[in-house]
Amino acid sequence: MSFLGGRSNANASAVNYDKMEMAVTELDTVTDFFNRMVSSCYTKCVGGRYPADGDLNKGESVCIDKCVAKYNEVQKKVGEKLQSRGAAAQASGAAPGSGSAFGSL
Amino acid sequence: MSFLGGRSNANASAVNYDKMEMAVTELDTVTDFFNRMVSSCYTKCVGGRYPADGDLNKGESVCIDKCVAKYNEVQKKVGEKLQSRGAAAQASGAAPGSGSAFGSL
Amino acid sequence: MSFLGGRSNANASAVNYDKMEMAVTELDTVTDFFNRMVSSCYTKCVGGRYPADGDLNKGESVCIDKCVAKYNEVQKKVGEKLQSRGAAAQASGAAPGSGSAFGSL
């Protein structure tokens, strides 16, 4: 894809754009996941209350550590569940954006 | 646009990029609409409560069916309203991103 | 970048794509900021309640005016704070998407 740079060089420094695009998708996915984890753990451990000062107190710090661990656990569990439901679920329209709701070519 | 592929072919298999871009915008719009409907109906009919099992119960299923119907009704109503206010509203800055708040060329 | 148009003209009408891209980033940032302000002030001043009619009442109108002023104040304060913490904070991973969580090249 030309927006990622030149295309015609076929030597050792050639750029594999499919590989690059996959890396960008992976980066976006991890960033989105991280941002949601930050927001969720803020809501569970810190947020909402009027802050007495700018520091995390002991209880908040402990809560954040457990929260990150649990969030990662949940991500694993959900991933396994989605995998066990597999391609069937996707094909039948479980994934928004797929399936008959959006017409087909 | 070159990032959608070649540009110079003018034969029967030429790609009309403006048409493609409109189709992509339409696809994104429908997907966004669908995702918001899924989230809204989840909140109204299923969400929040601790789940007793993995199935939708009778009440939830009935609720979801009505919810989708009503959500589509609301979308129609709002669309008609926006249309009746028409270009005037857009030009005067009702649409975020337009209007004097963002300077002009 | 070719998706913004031609690339080879080097005369007075040449397009500086880096400058264009910065302008687009600035536009997106202001739009996002504006949309969040609209949503936040709607929640504080208007939202949630069943609307008696289609007009903003006196109390809502006054509230909106103050809300916009305060939102802009908060934006300034937070910006100053971020600036005073400076590059150090960014490098140590305060900004999601940066730092060791995402590996490095």
Added chain:
Amino acid sequence: MDFSNFNSAEQAHMTKIIEKKQMQDFLKMYANIVEKCFTTCCNDFTSKALSSKEDACVANCTEKWLKHSERVGARFAEFNAEQASQ
């Protein structure tokens, strides 16, 4: 935002980009109003059709959102003009 240092080719490009973004922003606002007014107005899911009360609520809610959005835009524009003149 100040585009006065853009040459004519850049201004033409920018105009096209801004037009596209305004379209996308309009569609986003549309989806936002639907979501917010549905949440505010619809709480009975025993029937498929909107009741007359829900119908009026959606109309008022939409109108109010638009007026709210216009007012925020106007105040924001004033604020930016003030900042620019300082």
Added chain:
Amino acid sequence: MDFSNFNSAEQAHMTKIIEKKQMQDFLKMYANIVEKCFTTCCNDFTSKALSSKEDACVANCTEKWLKHSERVGARFAEFNAEQASQ
């Protein structure tokens, strides 16, 4: 959506774009489920590991979300088919 007026080259492009978007939508749904089910199921942060109760909750919550999403998709498809036939 109707792509019947697309020529074969345009259909090929569109298929590729749709495939990419389906991948992104799937990842977004994955992140959404994690966020919602975490919020619903996890409220005790005195231990790092999921309790058996939380574990069961996450499994049920995920299953329910998928079934919910499928049901909404089915109703939405019916609605669109109705609209198209009018």
Added chain:
Amino acid sequence: MDFSNFNSAEQAHMTKIIEKKQMQDFLKMYANIVEKCFTTCCNDFTSKALSSKEDACVANCTEKWLKHSERVGARFAEFNAEQASQ
């Protein structure tokens, strides 16, 4: 993420993309903090100016969010390192 199988041209491209994304992420975090701290700290709309109490609240809220975000980042990095070494 592991970019060790990237050649130098690919690494150069990736570095540029990551830099752009970090800029966007920083701006998004900025907008997030403003939104959250405004919601937490500002509840009186009878005056235009921030009260001294609101002002202190915004400062503390911003500081807390940054420390929170740093702590989550540190724990997440440890978790990823553990996973990678298994």
